[in-house]
Amino acid sequence: MLRTIEYRDGKVYIIDQTKLPTVNEIIAIETVEECFDAIKKLKVRGAPAIGIAAAYGVVLGIADLKEIDFDSFYKELKKVTEYLSSSRPTAVNLFWALNRMEKKALENKEKPVEEIKKILENEAISIQREDEEICRKIGENGAHVLKDGSTVLTHCNAGVLATSKYGTALAPIYFAKEKGWNIKVFADETRPLLQGARLTAFELNEASVDVTLITDNMAAMVMAKGWIDVVIVGCDRVAANGDVANKIGTYGVALLAKAHNIPFYIAGPTTTIDLNTATGEDIVIEERDREEIICGFGKQTAPSDVKVFNPAFDVTPHELIAGIITEKGIVRAPYDINLKKLFD
Numbered sequence: 001m002l003r004t005i006e007y008r009d010g011k012v013y014i015i016d017q018t019k020l021p022t023v024n025e026i027i028a029i030e031t032v033e034e035c036f037d038a039i040k041k042l043k044v045r046g047a048p049a050i051g052i053a054a055a056y057g058v059v060l061g062i063a064d065l066k067e068i069d070f071d072s073f074y075k076e077l078k079k080v081t082e083y084l085s086s087s088r089p090t091a092v093n094l095f096w097a098l099n100r101m102e103k104k105a106l107e108n109k110e111k112p113v114e115e116i117k118k119i120l121e122n123e124a125i126s127i128q129r130e131d132e133e134i135c136r137k138i139g140e141n142g143a144h145v146l147k148d149g150s151t152v153l154t155h156c157n158a159g160v161l162a163t164s165k166y167g168t169a170l171a172p173i174y175f176a177k178e179k180g181w182n183i184k185v186f187a188d189e190t191r192p193l194l195q196g197a198r199l200t201a202f203e204l205n206e207a208s209v210d211v212t213l214i215t216d217n218m219a220a221m222v223m224a225k226g227w228i229d230v231v232i233v234g235c236d237r238v239a240a241n242g243d244v245a246n247k248i249g250t251y252g253v254a255l256l257a258k259a260h261n262i263p264f265y266i267a268g269p270t271t272t273i274d275l276n277t278a279t280g281e282d283i284v285i286e287e288r289d290r291e292e293i294i295c296g297f298g299k300q301t302a303p304s305d306v307k308v309f310n311p312a313f314d315v316t317p318h319e320l321i322a323g324i325i326t327e328k329g330i331v332r333a334p335y336d337i338n339l340k341k342l343f344d
């Protein structure tokens with residue numbers, strides 16, 4: 001199975017996902033600036049992977065701090081976390097991971113700075129290792145919405161390439177395959193950055209999973225033909241009432257699933273649930289550069305001066321969601337009550 005992120009000898013190694021599927025290149029990230037750039041440009045992307053990368057970014061950002069008192073150290077640490085938190089606004093895992101690193105430093109404020117740095121390095125490693133087990137459990141729990149012979153539609157990439165291993169929305173598919181079930185997948189290409197075409201089709205092919213790539217505007221037709229049994233997609237932020245921010249186009253897929261009586265599931269770790277965000281209206285939606293639409297992947301496909309709207313995510317209202325597959329089980333409505341129970 002692919003490895004999205006690896007930390008060794010003080011460097012972070014990632015697959016540069018902007019070059020997939022034609023070039024599978026591992027790059028070394030050695031500074032916090034390179035980590036910021038990798039997150040901003042989606043060299044590493046997907047909520048859990050962004051959180052893991054940011055945690056390692058903190059380790060890189062404090063590496064040169066030496067022989068200073070804790071207050072001076074923590075002041076510099078906060079500069080690093082604030083810098084990394086400005087890379088992308090929507091995936092809550094970024095902020096969750098940075099807050100966890102800050103909290104770990106404060107918990108060890110009495111120790112020498114060199115020891116704190118080692119503790120933070122181990123914390124980042126723990127965040128990655130925990131994510132592996134979380135995604136495995138998401139796969140196990142998500143398999144309950146599948147059966148031998150199921151056909152799944154998914155949107156964007158919420159697979160191995162968005163996490164430390166297994167994925168979230170794709171984890172149930174990998175788990176079902178391990179059980180010997182025959183699972184087919186329809187993958188939306190997912191404009192404008194084509195994570196479905198470039199990443200989901202790539203990783204499912206690598207794993208010998210039966211995948212059919214469709215353009216986003218074909219989802220209605222394949223549903224109308226009765227080819228889809230269930231929709232499973234990832235998430236970037238789950239609000240306290242169950243509204244979910246995910247890749248742009250997800251809301252449309254949820255509406256189509258509703259219109260065709262197809263169950264629509266979200267898959268994600270509890271680290272993507274943000275009880276401090278009341279509803280989907282409170283989620284900041286990242287807007288990205290116009291060039292991604294006008295000149296995607298080097299070919300100009302629109303007038304250079306045309307107005308462009310390029311939100312990277314949209315919000316699916318909780319009413320359209322059959323369940324949220326987490327490592328702790330499948331959460332169902334009423335989400336405002338049942339999501340809180342996950343944290344009791």
Ligand SMILES: CSC[C@H]1O[C@H](OP(=O)(O)O)[C@H](O)[C@@H]1O
Nearest residue numbers: 045046047158162234235246247
């Ligand atoms: C497992 S989280 C994957 C989630 O993140 C993606 O966004 P991006 O590629 O911009 O980081 C997309 O929303 C996926 O569902």
